[in-house]
Amino acid sequence: MTGTEVPRDHPRYASLVTRHRIETGVDKGITSKQGLIAQGRGEAFDYLLGERTLPSADTAARAAAARLLLADHPVFSVNGNVAALVPGETVTLARVVDADIEVNLFNRTEERMVAIADHLREHGAEEVKGLAGDGEIPGLEHARGTVDADGIAAADVVVVPLEDGDRAEALDRMGKTEIVIDLNPGSRSPRTADVPIVDNVVRAVPNVTAHARDLADASSADLEAIVDGFDPEAALDAAEAAIRGSAFDDD
Ligand code: PTJ
Secondary structure (H helix, E strand, C coil): CCHHHCCCCCCCHHHHHHHHHHHHHHHCCCCCHHHHHHHHHHHHHHHHCCCCCCHHHHHHHHHHHHHHHHCCCEEEEECHHHHHHCHHHHHHHHHHHCCEEEECCCCCCHHHHHHHHHHHHHCCCCCCECCCCCEECCCCCHHHHEECCCCHHHCCEEEEECCCHHHHHHHHHCCCEEEEECCCCCCHHHHHCCEEECCCHHHHHHHHHHHHHHCCCCCHHHHHHHHHHCCHHHHHHHHHHHHHHHHCCCC
16 A cells, blocks of 8 residues: 555544655665654554644643754754654754754664665755764664764754654753653653653644744743643643543543
8 A cells, every 4th residue: 555545534644654754764764664663652642642733742842942943052862763753854953943954863873874875865954963963862772872972962942853762861861951752651762851742753744834933923931831831741741641531532
């Protein structure tokens, strides 16, 4: 089945199109096989969340947009799943908030780094970082800790969708402000984040962009008020409550 063959009125249309994008990502050497497993895990949480953006995730997306607009050097970190699912949306968000895009892989190979950078360029990216690999995240073994010295290593704010918990904690220790997009509110990475967005990356990235466009003319004081008013614990608790409520709907 291809994405275009899925009828639009199919009740699981969005989910099936998403699966197809991940499959194609694997075929193109962009997404790792582990990415398929990660997608399955994400789908289970998304199903329990009702495959919708919770109000708490929307609030988080607005706080993320404000944080990105206030940043001196924001970087959007792209892995194999993100590249397959939201390449064009990532490029658009980076343009709107003036962020760098850096390929940063859990399973880093030169082939995948190049394939992902090419894929992002095909979707409009002008500059893609990550290939220099001349910086490091201290505390991680070599491949997983490799970043660009003028990219993630120098960033003040990093967007890390579907991030591994160890790396999220290591970036936190480096003093980075982290915006994590992850469907599992119990995962270590959203729990480490300054701004956890518990939502599917396919909904969250365009939503952050929409908020950033809406806030484009806001003053720094207004943006800071949005950031200061955001409560990460409350966002995680709301997502967990939605999942538990949904799991026990039939009780
Ligand atoms: O491309 P690489 O080599 O960097 O590898 C990327 C993956 C995602 C394979 C790697 O980082 C990994 O194994 O991740 P985990 O530990 O499986 O964690 C993935 C997290 O993302 C889980 O908490 C999932 O619930 C969540 N997730 C999966 N799909 C989505 C998602 N969150 C948001 N949107 C999704 N579409």
